[in-house]
Amino acid sequence: MKILVIGGGGREHALVWKLKQSPRVEKIWCAPGNGGIAADAECIAIDTGDLPRLVALAERLAPDLTVVGPELALVLGIGDTFRQRGLPMIGPSRKAARLEGSKIFAKEFLLRYNIPTARMYGAYDSVEAAQASLKAIDWPVVIKADGLCAGKGVLLAPDREAASDFMERSIQRSEFGAGGHRILLEEALVGEELSFIILTDGVRYATLVPTRDHKRAFDGNHGPNTGGMGAYSSDDLLTASLNDALIKNVVEPTIQGLSANHIEYQGFLYFGLMLTSAGPKVLEFNCRLGDPETQAIVTRMDFDLAEVLADVAVARLDPAKLHWKAGGSVCVVLASQGYPGQISVGKKIEGLTAIGRDTGVTVFHAGSKLQDGSLVTSGGRVLGVTAAKRTLHQAIAAVYHAVGKIQFEGMHYRKDIAAQASRVHAIGD
Secondary structure (H helix, E strand, C coil): CCEEEEEEEEHHHHHHHHHHHCCCEEEEEEEECCCCCHHCCCCCCCCCHHHHHHHHHHHHCCEEEEEECCCCHHHHHHHHHHCCCCCCEEECCCCCCCCHHHHHHHHHHHHHHHCCCCCCEEEEEEHHHHHHHHHHHCEEEEEEECCCCCCCCCCCCCHHHHHHHHHHHHCCCCCCHHHHEEEEEEEEECCEEEEEEEEECCCEEEEEECEEEEEEEEEECCEEEECCCCEEEEEEHHCCCHHHHHHHHHHHHHHHHHHHHHCCEEEEEEEEEEEEECCEEEEEEECCCCCCCHHHCCCCCCHHHHHHHHHHHHHHHHHHHHHEECCEEEEEEEEECCCCCCCCCEEEEHHHHHHCCCEEEEEEEECCCEEECCCEEEEEEEEEEEECCCCCHHHHHHHHHHCCCCEEECCCCCCCHHHHHHHHHHHHH
16 A cells, blocks of 8 residues: 555654554655654655645555545545545545534534534624623633634633633634634533544444543643643543443434535544533534544554555445554653744754663654754644553653653643543552
8 A cells, every 4th residue: 555644743643653554555655744754754845735736746646545634634625626536535525524624513513413512602703793692691601713723713711801802803803814703602611521533434433542632731731722732542531331422422423414414424533522510512523633642542553554544445444443452642742932822943852762762652743854964843842752551650651751851942841641640540549
């Protein structure tokens, strides 16, 4: 097999790393890739939103399979475009990708098929109408920009002043681009978040191991929201009864709803959940794997990912092929100083050679590039140091031991990834 992976972050490096392990795979390209991916695949500098160039590239390379990482290409319709040209693809259709590309579409879908979710107060395209609705809501309130906003289009507003400010920034000042010209107001939910991802060929589906992301920039879940400062996976995240409830009340109604609307879906479907006292409720859909959840997931895979994805592309998924390593995995993100705000790049990354001697530890690159023979920082999230071990405790210890060997100027990371889970597990040991 020859495989094209689209994207250039830690998620895509993790996919490339796992796909490369398959004896069926002889060549991997990655567009655009990054400095770390370059060691495992041939990188081709094409922006993930440049659909015409991506199509031209695929027609020239004729890959046996294309795997799409980031959401923008999916929302733009790369799935339809590739399939129309006979290019096997892992990624939903443009219509299906609206589940992520439009928060309002997703909310209406959830309500239509009685899938548990937060109460919807309304959808608005004017500040005046949105502000008027604030008289009849419970505080705090969640405000979401409708479209893709690079992770910046959501606010948990504690009061009217904060809500009004966000509405004006989103609708009037276009601070989040065209994606913020409509907004959704919904009830704020309380509980623990969970990332629950499935792989589907449109009819059959297989669940991946559960993960939990850490969105806030600083320890103790303080600071601004980010793309994700770390994640962990452990079977203890999901009891058998909770798994059954998710399948019955969330996953199967979603699959049936897509089918009822003649929406083609082949690929990964991510359910962002809040585990509330009233049961699990869907916060959001993503039409692809999460980042950094992917890093924690792939290190627990005990199957040939290339073979399984090839099956999905021809609508022949066999869920029995997916096997998982017992224990736990942890990914800690090393970020540039100032992330998720203004950052400086070009800082030399040191210490990676020593990591190669740590059994069970893998470093996935997100924001790095090769410059004059050295790896330097090129983004906000730079590296995802990841370990899979027989217990979650061991994975945490291994990751932070490896993190201590890496250095670049201004390096920032959270020191409490999976710490809460570790404490809970220790009580039960």
